[in-house]
Amino acid sequence: MRNIAFGYSTRCNLRCAHCVAADTLPDYQKMELTRAKEIIGDMAAAGVTGISFTAGEPFIYFEDLLELVALCREEGIYTRIVTNSYWAKTADQASQRLDRLKQSGLCQLRLSYSRWHQEQVPHANIRHAAQACQQIGMDYFISFVTDFSAADDTCEQFLRDHALKFFPEPIIYSGRADGFSRTALRTDYQDNRCAMNPYLAPDLNLYACCDAGSHFRTTNFFLLGNLGNHALDQLLTLSERHPLYNCIRNMGISPIASFAGFKASEIVTLRKCELCKMLFDVPERLQMLREAAGGRLQRWIR
Numbered sequence: 001m002r003n004i005a006f007g008y009s010t011r012c013n014l015r016c017a018h019c020v021a022a023d024t025l026p027d028y029q030k031m032e033l034t035r036a037k038e039i040i041g042d043m044a045a046a047g048v049t050g051i052s053f054t055a056g057e058p059f060i061y062f063e064d065l066l067e068l069v070a071l072c073r074e075e076g077i078y079t080r081i082v083t084n085s086y087w088a089k090t091a092d093q094a095s096q097r098l099d100r101l102k103q104s105g106l107c108q109l110r111l112s113y114s115r116w117h118q119e120q121v122p123h124a125n126i127r128h129a130a131q132a133c134q135q136i137g138m139d140y141f142i143s144f145v146t147d148f149s150a151a152d153d154t155c156e157q158f159l160r161d162h163a164l165k166f167f168p169e170p171i172i173y174s175g176r177a178d179g180f181s182r183t184a185l186r187t188d189y190q191d192n193r194c195a196m197n198p199y200l201a202p203d204l205n206l207y208a209c210c211d212a213g214s215h216f217r218t219t220n221f222f223l224l225g226n227l228g229n230h231a232l233d234q235l236l237t238l239s240e241r242h243p244l245y246n247c248i249r250n251m252g253i254s255p256i257a258s259f260a261g262f263k264a265s266e267i268v269t270l271r272k273c274e275l276c277k278m279l280f281d282v283p284e285r286l287q288m289l290r291e292a293a294g295g296r297l298q299r300w301i302r
């Protein structure tokens with residue numbers, strides 16, 4: 001099954017303190033609408049069955065978004081949009097936008113919510129957007145980004161008070177959140193396997209991981225190539241056959257870190273994307289893992 005995170009534009013109306021978007025980018029990037037449509041056609045031909053519109057704030061280009069979602073429906077591709085709900089100022093405004101998206105064929109809305117988003121967007125917007133979804137019968141969920149500290153209790157209580165469907169999602173300590181202080185999380189030792197859905201950036205670079213993976217700037221470990229000079233199917237196949245990516249998918253980040261010499265007591269204090277960066281964005285360690293991926297690492301199983 002092929003799913004893609006589609007970054008039509010990196011432009012965002014907010015500036016969240018925890019955003020993984022790198023401050024080093026001088027300005028935002030945006031794809032041409034006609035090119036985006038061609039790429040969606042290529043994705044359908046390459047067997048992509050799900051597209052998540054993400055990156056910056058997709059609703060900024062709402063009319064374009066309607067066209068892209070409608071095209072996906074024609075191609076039989078499942079669609080999701082990730083949004084910060086800035087547009088849902090009232091219940092009526094939320095319903096109007098979502099009605100149009102539903103008519104275009106949108107399958108699911110994912111609402112980003114956190115104490116950092118909500119410094120700029122009223123909590124009520126999330127409620128308006130979620131309740132409008134419930135009223136018109138559109139699938140939705142709230143992605144509640146948290147560092148699991150008591151500072152997030154009020155946000156979580158808001159979601160519970162309004163009986164909204166939400167899933168806690170660990171903050172990624174990358175981009176602007178890189179300098180945040182961390183509290184040690186102690187939980188069960190886990191494999192930390194990743195699905196690794198590719199991310200297409202507006203400059204047409206395709207990355208093998210849609211989360212922090214596009215920010216590994218020292219080694220560019222997750223960069224698959226650019227659609228300007230490679231066919232989509234070729235790059236997706238490269239991702240699917242890559243020995244180290246397959247170790248991440250099948251073994252998980254924690255066993256790879258253990259293989260690489262990290263102490264177990266250290267592994268349980270690090271978030272998976274931090275650990276991933278320490279493994280794959282350090283040239284010497286990456287070289288060692290590349291050499292081991294076809295043999296010793298693959299045999300590092302129970």
Ligand code: SF4
Binds near residue numbers: 018020
């Ligand atoms: S976290 Fe999302 S809403 Fe906030 S600045 Fe980044 S892209 Fe925009």
Ligand code: SF4
Binds near residue numbers: 212274
């Ligand atoms: S751990 Fe690595 S592969 Fe997994 S989501 Fe984070 S950056 Fe991507």
